[in-house]
Amino acid sequence: MLKIEHLTKTYGEKKAVDDLSLQIAPGEICGFIGHNGAGKTTTLKSVAGILQFDAGEITVGGINIMQDPIACKREIAYIPDNPDLYDFMTGRKYLDFIADIFGVDMETRNARIAEYTGLFELTAALEQPISSYSHGMKQKLAVIAAWMHTPRLILMDEPFVGLDPKAAHLLKEMMHRICQEGGAIFFSTHVLEVAEKLCDKVAIIKSGKLIRYGTMDEVKGDDSLEEVFLELEDTKEC
Amino acid sequence: MLKVLIKKQLYEIFRGYFTNAKTGKARSKANTTVMFLLFAVVMVALLGGMFGALAVFLCGTLCKAGLDWLYFLLFSLLGAALGVFGSVFNTYSGLYLAKDNDLLLSMPIPVKTVMTARLAGVYLMGLMYSATVLVPAIGVYIFFFGVTVARAVGMLGLIVVVSLTDMFLSCLLGWGVAKISLRLKNKSFVTVAASITFIVLYYLVYFRAMNWLQDLVSNAEMYGEKIRTGARVLWKIGSIGAGDMAALAICLTVLVAALTVVWRLMAHSFMKIATASATTEKRKKTGAKQFKQHTVPQALLIKELGRFTASANYMLNCGLSLLLLPAFGIFLLVKGEYVLGVVVQVFGERSGSTCVLLTAVLCMLNSMADMAAPAVSLEGKSYWLLRSLPVSTWEILTAKLSLQLLLGGVPAVFCGICGAIVLPGTVVEKLFVVLIPLGCVALFACVDLAVGLKNANLNWTNELYPIKQNVSIAIALFGCWLYAIAVGGAYMWVGWNIGPVWYLLAVLALSAAGTAVLYRWLMNRGTVCYEKL
Structure with a gap:
């Protein structure tokens, strides 16, 4: 589903991502972990087509993001670490805007909006301007928007930050469900326990370089993911 | 603490002078100096020169008649009016709507310190405006009548008082606007309506001011006596400039007391207003029946329109033509024959000048439709959103362009048709009265978007920065003025030799060529520019 080959992105003279390669198959949830400033957001933004990268290749479902970004983005949903949505819209208008862009018909969008806003207990706030939402409410709205067009690949940057426990649980269920239907998920997190329980694969990035990548069992062996991560952080390996 | 906050406040106001918005890098000292010099030229040479000329006109008559106080009073009132006009909405948005309010309020900083720092910015803006009026007036007075110690103190005191x-x-x-807006539904439109009423009143006074001034100069002694006996407060304010120390002391005492009362009022409600969420917006029943499915271009255009109508600042600063052009069209229908008759009398020897000057005026009025200029910067922190969606960069830019074409084009066509109805000319000339402003709308939609892209700044804490203080807005506004002046001026200079039809055809062709070049630039380089933000 997602194939990243030799991705390199520099800011000035600093290499934010250095020759990173990984693959995620349909049905897989891949966790992306690393210290602050390791290059997680840069990688996710490059895959989402927001950032232009210097070298490498990214394909989603066989479509190259540089060659056909529009077709590629139709298969993707991206949730950033800080949900800066359009404050001037109401929640409903925002969801309609997203649905319009992805060409979701009225019947389907109404059904999905009703279902997901009900699940996330956001129905009552849907006609309020987004500027009045809390961080958690914006995060919920961003999740609902991401699920509007049943994407094949969902990219999420710290998706659980700001969500209440019930919403976080719900999101995990939705992640499983979309993978069971053939989708894939690539998300960054600092909550290693969540990554350990949720992910089929894990990628550990340090100073822009991928230092561990594989199935959860391959990466952590008999240790906990936290132990492996802390050990890798302490070593000079990168 | 206060010093740090004031420094931050000043840096925000003048950030564009120290930092290149495009690259985010600090400007060189030479570059910063040039920027400040340009600013000084605009303030001193243009505004200051205008008030200096007025001062020369009034100073001789009033001061020779022993009415020095009336001279200073007039300029004090002008300075106060300009200052209030310039900063009332800045006070509201700068004080209560700043995006870093939450951040500052979360820090161990007393609320009153935050308020003081914000109000320091308001005071400096007011001081700048009032000084623009008073300093030329004082300069002219000193030039003609010299200066004594008492007068010097009085004049400086007058600047402080004003x-x-x-x-x-x-x-x-500003506090009143904030209190009212807390209770309002459809805040943006109400704010725009209130502001426009204010602007209309301002211009009504402005256009009649010259008549009033001439009347005042002719009957200066009578009016002076009336004010001295009937409005002693005004007399005392004017006397400050003439060196009345007692009046200065009284005025300062009263002002300090009045400011203390307002300060207490504001401090009492600051937290409540600054931290209020937007839940007073119109509540509708939840339901999907009012929503329709749209195509991608429609959805993007609706999004841009939503951004425009959601902000009173955006509408007021970038969309006044929407009202001015139709209003001028109606004015033309009612009084057009008389106005155009006067133009014929004045410029009669230049055949076709009425038609050309009318198109130039319509182009001038279009200068206040420049919503494309800040549109890119206004994406701000939500820039990621459109970039992550399956829309091409050109579609994003087209939506921004379309908004200006639509909101600028429809009023321009309406006004052009009104002009064509009253214009005493041939059918071709009438056609140009519609086509030239339309060409101007198209050209400046492209110009505005291009300069907005080249000077885009996504990092702002108050939307006033992209809307009012970004250089792209100045280029958009003054660029269109220059265009209009060039259209009218070039005809009066040499263009009349070839007649209005061929001249306007040449203008239209040049505008179309400029539009085509810029359109192509936007499609190619502009999209790259947007993607690299």
Whole structure:
């Protein structure tokens, strides 16, 4: 589903991502972990087509993001670490805007909006301007928007930050469900326990370089993911 | 603490002078100096020169008649009016709507310190405006009548009094606007309506001011006596400039007391207003029946329109033509024959000048439709959103362009048709009265978007920065003025030799060529520019 080959992105003279390669198959949830400033957001933004990268290749479902970004983005949903949505819209208008862009018909969008806003207990706030939402409410709205067009690949940057426990649980269920239907998920997190329980694969990035990548069992062996991560952080390996 | 906050406040106001918005890098000292010099030229040479000329006109007559106080009073009132006009909405948005309010309020900083720092910015803006009026007036007075110690203290005191009056009125009005807006539904439209009423009143006074001034100069002694006996407060304010120390002391005492009262009022409600969420917006029943499915271009255009109508600042600063052009069209229908008759009388020897000057005026009025200029910067922190969606960069830019074409084009066509109805000319000339402003709309939609892209700044804490203080807005506004002046001026200079039809055809062709070049630039380089933000 997602194939990243030799991705390199520099800011000035600093290499934010250095020759990173990984693959995620349909049905897989891949966790992306690393210290602050390791290059997680840069990688996710490059895959989402927001950032232009210097070298490498990214394909989603066989479509190259540089060659056909529009077709590629139709298969993707991206949730950033800080949900800066359009404050001037109401929640409903925002969801309609997203649905319009992805060409979701009225019947389907109404059904999905009703279902997901009900699940996330956001129905009552849907006609309020987004500027009045809390961080958690914006995060919920961003999740609902991401699920509007049943994407094949969902990219999420710290998706659980700001969500209440019930919403976080719900999101995990939705992640499983979309993978069971053939989708894939690539998300960054600092909550290693969540990554350990949720992910089929894990990628550990340090100073822009991928230092561990594989199935959860391959990466952590008999240790906990936290132990492996802390050990890798302490070593000079990168 | 206060010093740090004021420094931050000043840096925000003048950030564009120290930092290149495009690259985010600090400007060189030479570059910063040039920027400040340009600013000084605009303030001193243009505005200051205008008030200096007025001062020369009034100073001789009033001061020779022993009415020095009336001279200073007139300029004090002008300074106060300009200051309040310039800063009342800045007070509201700068004080209560700043995006870093939450951040500052979360820090161990007393609320009053945050308020003081913000109000320091308001005071400086008021001081700048009032000084623009008073300094030329004082200069002219000193030139003709010299200066004594008492007068020098009085004149400086007058600047302080006027700037404090500005601050008092701006704070009071800004606080009033904030209190009202807390209870309002459809805040943006109500704010726009109130602002436009204010602007209309301002211009009504402005256009009649010359008649009033001439009347005042002719009957200066009578009016002076009336004010001295009937409005002693005004007399005392004017006397400050003439060196009345007692009046200065009284005025300063009263102003300090008045400011203290307003300060207490504002401090009492600051937290409540600054931290209020937007839940007073119109509540509708939840339901999907009012929503329709749209195509991608439609959805993007609706999004841009939503951004425009959601912000009173955006509408007021970038969309006044939407009202001015239709209003002028109606004015033309009612009084057009008389106005155009006067133009014929004045410029009669230049055949076809009525038609060309009318198109130039319509182009001038279009200068206040420049919503494309800040549109890119206004994406701000939500820039990621459109970039992550399956829309091409050109579609994003087209939506921004379309908004200006639509909101600028429809009023321009309406006004052009009104002009064509009253214009005593041939059918071809009438056609140009519609086509030239339309060409201007198209050209400046492209110009505005291009300069907006080249000077895009996504990092702002108050939307006033992209809307009012970004250089792209100045280029958009003054560029269109220059265009209009060039269209009218070039015809009066040499263009009349070839007649209005061929001249306007050449203008239209040049505008179309310019539009085509810029359109192509936007499609190619502009999209790259947007993607690299």
